[in-house]
Amino acid sequence: MDPVSLVISEGAEYFSEVFNLGVEEAFRLIQPPPREEYGDLSFPLLRFLRRSPANQQAVVEAFRGRIWEKGIKFIDIEVTGGFLNIRFEETALAKYVFGLMINGWKPEPIRSREPRIVVVEHTSANPVHPLHMGHARNTSLGDTLARLLAARGHRVNRRFYVDDVGRQAAVAALGFRLLSSRPKEVAARVGRKPDHVVGWVYAVTHTALDAVILKSKLGEAGDDERTMLVRELDKLLSTLARLKEGWPSDLYEAIVSGVGSLTDPEAEVSSIMKRYEEGLEPERSLVREVAGTALDGFRETLSRMGVDFDAWDWESDLVWSGLVAKVIEEARRSPYHIIYKGTSALDIPRIVEELVKPNPEYRAAFKLPRGFEVPPLVLVRSDGTTLYTTRDIAYSIYKFRETGADRVVNVIGADQRLPQLQIRLALLGLGYTREALNMIHYDYEIVRLPGRAMSGRRGEYVTLDEVLDEARQRARVEVEKRNPGADPGWIEETAEKIAVGAVRFAMVQTSASKPIVFNVDKVLDLKENTAPYLQYTHARAHSILEKLGGIDYHNIDYTSASHPDRRRLLITSLRYPYTAAKAADDMAPEDLATYLLRLADMFNSWYQKDSVVRDPSPGARNFKAMLVRLVRDVLASGLRLLGVEPLKRM
RNA sequence: GGGCCCGUAGCUCAGCCAGGAUAGAGCGCCGGCCUCCUAAGCCGGUGGUCGGGGGUUCAAAUCCCCCCGGGCCCGCCA
Numbered sequence: 124m125d126p127v128s129l130v131i132s133e134g135a136e137y138f139s140e141v142f143n144l145g146v147e148e149a150f151r152l153i154q155p156p157p158r159e160e161y162g163d164l165s166f167p168l169l170r171f172l173r174r175s176p177a178n179q180q181a182v183v184e185a186f187r188g189r190i191w192e193k194g195i196k197f198i199d200i201e202v203t204g205g206f207l208n209i210r211f212e213e214t215a216l217a218k219y220v221f222g223l224m225i226n227g228w229k230p231e232p233i234r235s236r237e238p239r240i241v242v243v244e245h246t247s248a249n250p251v252h253p254l255h256m257g258h259a260r261n262t263s264l265g266d267t268l269a270r271l272l273a274a275r276g277h278r279v280n281r282r283f284y285v286d287d288v289g290r291q292a293a294v295a296a297l298g299f300r301l302l303s304s305r306p307k308e309v310a311a312r313v314g315r316k317p318d319h320v321v322g323w324v325y326a327v328t329h330t331a332l333d334a335v336i337l338k339s340k341l342g343e344a345g346d347d348e349r350t351m352l353v354r355e356l357d358k359l360l361s362t363l364a365r366l367k368e369g370w371p372s373d374l375y376e377a378i379v380s381g382v383g384s385l386t387d388p389e390a391e392v393s394s395i396m397k398r399y400e401e402g403l404e405p406e407r408s409l410v411r412e413v414a415g416t417a418l419d420g421f422r423e424t425l426s427r428m429g430v431d432f433d434a435w436d437w438e439s440d441l442v443w444s445g446l447v448a449k450v451i452e453e454a455r456r457s458p459y460h461i462i463y464k465g466t467s468a469l470d471i472p473r474i475v476e477e478l479v480k481p482n483p484e485y486r487a488a489f490k491l492p493r494g495f496e497v498p499p500l501v502l503v504r505s506d507g508t509t510l511y512t513t514r515d516i517a518y519s520i521y522k523f524r525e526t527g528a529d530r531v532v533n534v535i536g537a538d539q540r541l542p543q544l545q546i547r548l549a550l551l552g553l554g555y556t557r558e559a560l561n562m563i564h565y566d567y568e569i570v571r572l573p574g575r576a577m578s579g580r581r582g583e584y585v586t587l588d589e590v591l592d593e594a595r596q597r598a599r600v601e602v603e604k605r606n607p608g609a610d611p612g613w614i615e616e617t618a619e620k621i622a623v624g625a626v627r628f629a630m631v632q633t634s635a636s637k638p639i640v641f642n643v644d645k646v647l648d649l650k651e652n653t654a655p656y657l658q659y660t661h662a663r664a665h666s667i668l669e670k671l672g673g674i675d676y677h678n679i680d681y682t683s684a685s686h687p688d689r690r691r692l693l694i695t696s697l698r699y700p701y702t703a704a705k706a707a708d709d710m711a712p713e714d715l716a717t718y719l720l721r722l723a724d725m726f727n728s729w730y731q732k733d734s735v736v737r738d739p740s741p742g743a744r745n746f747k748a749m750l751v752r753l754v755r756d757v758l759a760s761g762l763r764l765l766g767v768e769p770l771k772r773m
Numbered sequence: 774g775g776g777c778c779c780g781u782a783g784c785u786c787a788g789c790c791a792g793g794a795u796a797g798a799g800c801g802c803c804g805g806c807c808u809c810c811u812a813a814g815c816c817g818g819u820g821g822u823c824g825g826g827g828g829u830u831c832a833a834a835u836c837c838c839c840c841c842g843g844g845c846c847c848g849c850c851a
């Protein structure tokens with residue numbers, strides 16, 4: 124372990140013992156001071172020492188002793204302004220670290236002392252339309268979280284929940300039934316990406332369905348209601364007109380007229396849903412194929428994004444295997460089971476009153492809104508089919524059981540906060556206490572189009588595919604400009620890596636709680652965007668080392684470290700293992716992103732005024748080269764955690 | 774009607790959860806830097822009633838209360 128990480132780890136342990144707080148909390152409290160002259164690391168002593176001011180010096184001495192024991196003696200510890208400040212003597216620090224590097228050490232996140240099994244469920248888009256920019260945020264966040272946690276030493280299991288049982292899949296299936304040809308055949312005939320084809324069929328079917336239902340309402344509406352309905356209908360018709368454009372008109376007509384000729388369209392959809400849940404043919408094969416076709420498209424896009432899953436969990440399997448029925452059965456026997464509006468439900472309000480409120484630990488864990496009032500959670504529809512929330516209860520249990528997970532992280536939009544909370548409360552009520560307490564809803568705000576949200580059922584979205592393509596095109600122009608005559612294959616590959624990096628970074632760099640209004644130019648302006656900047660900085664560092672050829676390890680002038688810019692770069696680089704570890708603990712990828720940008724700024728600034736290759740002194744040159752290598756290795760490691768490919772040339 | 778999230782420089786955001794050390798970046802705008810390690814870069818300048826008002830504290834962008842603005846959620850949809 125490098126000395127900085129070692130001091131931080133020791134410090135966390137020591138402070139946690141002395142001040143009687145959790146190791147993780149102490150770990151988090153060790154921070155870089157706001158101003159450089161205070162030191163390299165700081166700990167807010169005053170806050171704790173106020174209880175016993177007498178032993179301040181004793182604390183410092185004891186801590187110093189502990190660090191010395193570990194062989195780190197090039198360190199200065201003092202207390203100023205209530206903070207314990209730590210400063211490293213840079214010459215010895217550099218010698219120690221470069222020694223590690225020469226022996227093959229590379230900067231990596233500090234590994235957790237308590238490795239856990241963690242499930243990260245993310246993306247889980249309905250298999251009825253392509254992945255759009257809203258999903259891009261989910262995917263980028265989820266995959267980055269998974270990478271971060273894995274690098275921290277946890278055993279991570281990535282899962283995609285295939286939502287094929289609900290109404291949406293049934294609507295898409297109805298569309299294909301009206302086309303009376305198989306989804307894969309339609310996709311092949313149209314010659315577009317399979318998920319885009321499914322998305323179009325779904326949008327046309329859904330919109331046509333809504334139009335038909337609206338028309339029938341129009342007949343029995345009063346005058347006031349009528350004008351509103353007419354306006355609504357106009358909107359649907361113009362949506363249909365938009366959807367018609369650019370697609371084979373016979374397919375369009377087949378769906379629209381097909382929907383129009385249904386005597387009871389609502390019943391048609393319900394019947395597909397019901398028969399699918401029961402596993403009856405031909406619905407069973409049809410819905411599976413519709414979803415499977417969309418999934419083929421997902422996999423293509425996800426693989427471009429560098430995203431992989433350990434498992435694809437089909438919602439229908441949970442139903443067909445009897446797992447959902449078992450949960451419903453357990454619910455029926457539970458003391459919290461009630462009949463609500465004539466059907467089976469869980470009495471969530473009573474679970475809150477009787478289980479959560481009296482228990483401080485639960486109260487903290489569930490963070491109930493103040494005026495929390497939700498109706499009971501209905502488990503089954505009157506027609507016997509299940510509801511999404513019910514199936515998700517079963518799935519939540521399944522995720523823990525299947526993997527032996529200590530913790531399950533669900534990356535799901537903030538709009539689903541309430542249902543997610545309901546599911547956790549239901550689990551608690553059913554006696555799945557451990558699961559309820561260790562299921563985390565990692566919520567993020569949605570990505571909106573200017574003025575409105577993206578809508579799958581109206582086919583109103585910007586797909587991830589088109590954004591990636593557009594980004595690649597823009598990147599290609601830049602790469603060609605800078606590398607005239609380069610191998611076209613290499614150019615294409617590089618442009619793709621820049622495109623993916625730009626998109627992923629853009630989705631992850633602002634904290635998840637902020638809504639993003641999607642702006643193509645914002646994400647794709649490679650100058651303004653910061654992932655290409657980081658890739659560029661990495662390439663720059665790499666090319667210096669290449670130009671240099673090799674480093675003579677026996678001739679390094681360590682006194683070079685005292686130069687302020689180099690010292691700052693050394694210290695900042697060595698904060699990486701800690702920063703990445705903290706980002707993993709806090710599940711805050713944006714912190715890592717910010718750190719990498721700062722480091723790159725520092726490096727580029729130094730680069731401009733302090734040449735490596737042309738330094739006449741071999742000792743200084745070798746020192747700088749090692750420093751460049753350290754920075755490059757940090758950037759490479761950090762970028763990989765964010766799913767951004769570090770480039771050697773661009 | 775109730776609840777949750779967001780409001781910091783012209784724009785995009787960090788800092789808030791765990792109150793303290795002179796509020797930070799990027800973009801934009803203005804002015805400079807490529808016979809020299811990749812100018813997707815660097816240097817300098819410009820720019821802030823931290824949405825508003827109270828309160829707690831030795832200390833508030835940060836904690837509490839009220840208000841304003843924007844988004845989301847309160848289904849036998851997902």
